[in-house]
Amino acid sequence: xxxxxxxIQKTALPDALAALLPDYxxxxxxxxxxxxxxxxxxxxxxxxxxxxxxxxxxxxxxxFPRSETLYGTDIKTGDVSLPQxxxxxxxxxxxxxxxxxxxxxxxxxxxxxxxxxxxxxxxxALTLIVLACAQIPYETCFCDSMGGGPAxxxxxxxxxxxxxxxxxxxxxxxxxxxxxxxxxxxxxxxLSDTGxxxxxxxxxxxxxxPPCNLRISxxxxxxxxxxxxxxxxxxxxxxxxxxxxxxxxxxxxTCYCFDLDSENRGGTAExxxxxxxxxxxxxxxxxxxxxxxxxxxxxxxxxxxxxLAYFDExxxxxxxxxxxxxxxxxxxxxxxxxxxxxxxTL
Amino acid sequence: xxxxxxPKILAFCCNWCTYTGxxxxxxxxxxxxxxxxxxxVPCSGRVNPxxxxxxxxxxxxxxLVCGCHPGDCHxxxxxxxxxxxxxxxxxxxxxxxVDPGRFHARWISGSEAAxxxxxxxxxxxxxxxxxxxxxxxxxxxxxx
Amino acid sequence: xxxxxxQQLIRDRAAALLADGAVSCIVGWRQTRFAGKTAVCFVRAPxxxxxxxxxxxTIPLTAKYLADERWTGGKAGILARGCDSKAINRLLRDxxxxxxxxxIVGLPCEGKADERCRPCRQKTPLVYDELLWxxxxxxxxxxxxxxxxxxxGRGRFFRADEVSALGIDARYDYWEDVxxxxxxxxxxxxxxxxxxxxxxxxxxxxxxxxxxxxxxxDNRVFGVTRAFHVGDRCIECGECERVCPMGLPILGQTQKVxxxxxxxxxxxxxxxxxxxxxxxxxxxxxxxxDAFM
Numbered sequence: 001x002x003x004x005x006x007x008i009q010k011t012a013l014p015d016a017l018a019a020l021l022p023d024y025x026x027x028x029x030x031x032x033x034x035x036x037x038x039x040x041x042x043x044x045x046x047x048x049x050x051x052x053x054x055x056x057x058x059x060x061x062x063x064f065p066r067s068e069t070l071y072g073t074d075i076k077t078g079d080v081s082l083p084q085x086x087x088x089x090x091x092x093x094x095x096x097x098x099x100x101x102x103x104x105x106x107x108x109x110x111x112x113x114x115x116x117x118x119x120x121x122x123x124x125a126l127t128l129i130v131l132a133c134a135q136i137p138y139e140t141c142f143c144d145s146m147g148g149g150p151a152x153x154x155x156x157x158x159x160x161x162x163x164x165x166x167x168x169x170x171x172x173x174x175x176x177x178x179x180x181x182x183x184x185x186x187x188x189x190x191l192s193d194t195g196x197x198x199x200x201x202x203x204x205x206x207x208x209x210p211p212c213n214l215r216i217s218x219x220x221x222x223x224x225x226x227x228x229x230x231x232x233x234x235x236x237x238x239x240x241x242x243x244x245x246x247x248x249x250x251x252x253x254t255c256y257c258f259d260l261d262s263e264n265r266g267g268t269a270e271x272x273x274x275x276x277x278x279x280x281x282x283x284x285x286x287x288x289x290x291x292x293x294x295x296x297x298x299x300x301x302x303x304x305x306x307x308l309a310y311f312d313e314x315x316x317x318x319x320x321x322x323x324x325x326x327x328x329x330x331x332x333x334x335x336x337x338x339x340x341x342x343x344x345t346l
Numbered sequence: 347x348x349x350x351x352x353p354k355i356l357a358f359c360c361n362w363c364t365y366t367g368x369x370x371x372x373x374x375x376x377x378x379x380x381x382x383x384x385x386x387v388p389c390s391g392r393v394n395p396x397x398x399x400x401x402x403x404x405x406x407x408x409x410l411v412c413g414c415h416p417g418d419c420h421x422x423x424x425x426x427x428x429x430x431x432x433x434x435x436x437x438x439x440x441x442x443x444v445d446p447g448r449f450h451a452r453w454i455s456g457s458e459a460a461x462x463x464x465x466x467x468x469x470x471x472x473x474x475x476x477x478x479x480x481x482x483x484x485x486x487x488x489x490x
Numbered sequence: 491x492x493x494x495x496x497q498q499l500i501r502d503r504a505a506a507l508l509a510d511g512a513v514s515c516i517v518g519w520r521q522t523r524f525a526g527k528t529a530v531c532f533v534r535a536p537x538x539x540x541x542x543x544x545x546x547x548t549i550p551l552t553a554k555y556l557a558d559e560r561w562t563g564g565k566a567g568i569l570a571r572g573c574d575s576k577a578i579n580r581l582l583r584d585x586x587x588x589x590x591x592x593x594i595v596g597l598p599c600e601g602k603a604d605e606r607c608r609p610c611r612q613k614t615p616l617v618y619d620e621l622l623w624x625x626x627x628x629x630x631x632x633x634x635x636x637x638x639x640x641x642x643g644r645g646r647f648f649r650a651d652e653v654s655a656l657g658i659d660a661r662y663d664y665w666e667d668v669x670x671x672x673x674x675x676x677x678x679x680x681x682x683x684x685x686x687x688x689x690x691x692x693x694x695x696x697x698x699x700x701x702x703x704x705x706x707x708d709n710r711v712f713g714v715t716r717a718f719h720v721g722d723r724c725i726e727c728g729e730c731e732r733v734c735p736m737g738l739p740i741l742g743q744t745q746k747v748x749x750x751x752x753x754x755x756x757x758x759x760x761x762x763x764x765x766x767x768x769x770x771x772x773x774x775x776x777x778x779x780d781a782f783m
Contacts, residue, residue, distance in 0.1 A: 033737070034736060034737030034738075035671075056735065056736070057673070066673070066704035066705075067702075067703040067704045067705060139524055140524065214523075240531070240532050240555075241529050241530045241531065241532075241555070243554075243677065243680040243681055243733075244680050245675050245676050245677035245679070245680040245681070245733075246673075246674070246675035246676060246677075247675040247677050247733075247735045249675075250673045250674075250675045250735075251673075251735055259702055261695065261701075261702055263701060263703075266405065272703060274702050274703050274704055275704060276702075277675070280676075280693065281689070281693055282693040282694075282695070327524075328524075329735040331550065331677050331681055331732075331733035331735075332529055332530060332550070333520075333522045333527060333528065333529025333530075333550075334529075335522065335523070338523075395715070395718050396691070396699045396711075396715055396718075399711045399714055399715060400698070400699060400711070403701075403707060403708070403711050416776075416780065423774065426774035426775075426776070426778065427771070427774055429774065429778055429780055429782065430754070430770070430771055430774050430778055431771055432782070433750075433754055433778070433779060433780070433781065433782075434718075434722075434747065434750050434751065434754065434770075434771070435718070436781070437746070437750040437753075438714065438717060438718065438721075438743075438746060438747060438750065439714075440658065440661075441650070441653060441654065441661060441742075441743075441746045442661065442662065442665055442710070442714055442743075443658055443659065443660075443661040443662025443663070443664075443665060443666075444662075445658060451781075451782040452782055452783075453782055453783060481662055482707055482710060482711065483707055484705050484706065484707045
């Protein structure tokens with residue numbers, strides 16, 4: 001039996017989170033309905049841990065906050081202050097698509113000779129405890145068509161998979177960070193052996209994950225095909241109903257565009273960065289007023305091509321992880337899965 | 347609330363009436379609280395509701411908008427629009443949890459130096475009693 | 491008449507209008523691949539008219555697309571319910587549309603599967619070139635019955651009433667909770683049929699009205715500003731709240747503006763009833779209420 005695969009009872013999960021509190025800032029999905037969010041858990045607050053759904057806002061904001069101060073300068077003295085970095089952080093209950101998304105963000109923020117220090121510090125301190133989907137959370141989910149899957153381990157430090165009877169979780173501690181969690185849970189007496197027979201691999205007690213609700217066929221040559229269709233008239237059709245809002249980008253686990261600005265706040269000049277979105281008109285507007293992406297057609301095309309082609313060209317992986325949030329929340333019914341299918345037929 | 351709290355009050359004053367009235371108050375050696383910061387505008391109709399929001403957002407404890415008496419507008423009708431706009435704004439601010447004592451509007455003519463002094467004193471007293479404005483401010487530090 | 495029969499009428503009429511060249515496209519609704527969700531679509535060929543649907547989920551407004559700055563579609567056929575017709579009136583009043591370029595196919599609507607349709611008083615469109623069917627006054631759809639309108643939390647300003655019932659500190663907390671969850675995606679702005687500026691103030695952040703930071707305070711500035719900008723032209727369709735990805739109850743803001751406009755004018759006030767009336771803040775009365783003496 002693999003010593004890094006253990007069993008943890010579902011009823012022990014509050015204790016499991018409590019066991020992390022002395023060493024980590026702990027976040028877990030809590031809250032009802034539209035309030036379901038990755039919530040800071042501490043010893044004082046009672047929380048309703050949610051295992052059935054996953055928050056609309058992906059955990060990327062733990063690494064890449066909606067807005068953050070990069071540095072401040074005292075206007076009178078010229079003293080520069082840097083924000084404090086939060087210590088070790090563990091996020092529990094991340095779904096495989098979001099962990100995959102974080103692995104994709106790592107490419108953008110840490111690779112190709114460019115390291116974003118703010119992101120890198122948070123990433124270094126972040127432990128991802130991933131919960132495989134025992135139920136598919138959204139009807140728009142299609143991660144298993146995008147190279148991941150409801151039990152995918154990409155990006156995970158710990159992977160929790162429900163057992164056949166649903167009473168416990170099989171915990172696979174996959175990385176050094178994951179084994180640090182294992183040590184805390186073991187010390188709290190929360191882990192037991194899986195009982196699987198090491199000699200016959202067949203007795204893995206973990207339940208096979210269900211398939212996603214939305215199944216599409218993603219062509220192997222998608223990136224090249226869709227990039228070559230830059231001038232295709234279909235982009236006008238896809239964008240026709242688009243309202244030009246930022247919903248798709250802001251609920252996306254892999255959108256990472258930001259804007260930099262500074263503000264005078266009570267005697268301190270603060271340089272900050274905040275989420276931006278390529279669907280907004282001012283995103284690509286240049287000094288002097290020229291906008292190379294003047295209408296929603298160009299903006300939407302850029303968003304989709306970034307997800308499906310440009311990122312692939314640079315990092316060798318598709319940026320879209322198939323979480324389905326943008327499809328579910330688009331007020332105009334736009335559907336990236338339909339674009340992926342179309343791209344494959346080109 | 348700190349006992350020595352001195353509120354910051356932003357006053358938008360029409361160039362043609364209240365600003366002149368404030369000038370007259372000064373020339374007449376009238377004393378009024380120095381808590382008020384006057385911003386001269388060409389007409390009270392120039393005052394965009396966003397100015398009010400921005401003032402609160404950036405740390406004002408109270409806001410005052412002053413213009414010509416109805417019927418006396420230098421541009422004939424500007425202050426009639428002001429009246430509608432800020433009668434509505436007042437309600438909307440209160441609906442959003444801003445104490446009505448933090449937002450005031452008054453008609454003060456160029457000859458009403460005493461009214462300017464009394465208005466500023468009254469507004470300062472009211473805002474001082476309410477304490478520092480914490481609304482439209484960030485509740486806590488950002489996540490990092 | 492059933493929804494299925496109405497849908498057939500729509501498809502037949504759309505195909506005929508496209509076939510004889512009366513319009514270059516029909517703006518209507520199509521079914522998405524997910525049950526209970528439709529989306530606005532543009533049908534340009536008679537044979538594609540079968541894409542059009544009509545059911546309790548054909549909710550999104552069709553009117554705003556015609557005011558798109560890049561609209562070059564020629565004469566457009568637009569499927570319009572009461573709410574769409576109010577939006578068209580408002581856009582005509584603001585010179586955002588030209589009436590000659592519209593062919594309005596009126597569709598009396600009994601309300602959709604959405605609580606925000608409940609207070610709707612405009613089942614039959616106010617402006618149209620043809621009406622595909624007559625309003626079924628017996629149908630108990632989304633419209634408010636007289637008794638219902640007086641029930642607490644069920645009236646025209648149900649969301650504003652909910653907030654107004656709170657004390658001032660609780661009201662502040664109510665909005666703090668809302669704007670702390672807001673992600674400033676601007677879906678509310680973009681879906682709003684009367685939000686028609688070519689360039690929004692939030693996209694001119696150098697002007698300093700609106701910080702791009704996402705936090706409850708700056709989100710709140712956006713929320714109140716938006717209410718002020720569109721409130722007196724609001725046609726009460728509820729799209730802003732419906733499209734909010736975070737499910738935030740933001741309708742109270744614009745409802746409060748309308749409610750206050752009525753109280754100040756001492757008369758009923760509703761935007762979009764015709765294409766002539768000036769909006770509340772675009773005009774004045776010499777004897778308007780005055781608390782600023």
